[in-house]
Amino acid sequence: MNNLTHRKARIADLPRLIELLLEDELGSTRESKSAAVHENYIKAFYKIDSDPNQYLMVIENDDEIIGTCHLTIMPSLTFIGSTRMQIEAVRVAGKYRGQKIGSWMFNQAISYAKENDVSIVQLTTNKKRPKAKHFYEKLGFEASHEGMKLYLEQVA
Secondary structure (H helix, E strand, O other), X not given: OOOEEEEEOOHHHHHHHHHHHHHOOOHHHHOXXXXXXXXXXXXXXXXXXXXXXEEEEEEEEXXXXXXXXXXXXXXXXXXXXXXXXXXXXXXXOHHHOOOXXXXXXXXXXXXXXXXXXXXXXXXXXXXXXXXXXXXXXXXXXXXXXXXXXXXXXXXX
């Protein structure tokens, strides 16, 4: 894995990114398995891509996309006007897990945070993913808060 690089996602990457989401045990139950890319993914991609506070990171080994994560920079009034970065949708292709790619990806994400004057990096992980929680704790993250969600009905 000496040829790892990261870059901003492009629209042409969308089918592969959806594949990575589907590989996940939870994602397999909530993502679209359709051969055609669902229009909601395309709309979401363009919203993310046009927002300067968003970085949809693609991890490549040579020219193969093997991982992704979504970084969001969030200015805040709390902590004396600090800036936070939220990390979401962390995925590494199944055949590449256990090869330190996730650690490499997080090092890149944290470097990106530092470049953007971020003082707090935060993430959430589903309680059904104890391995992910352990991985994040090994990276130095602390389970300091209890996350909550309210799912709103989508209007078509």
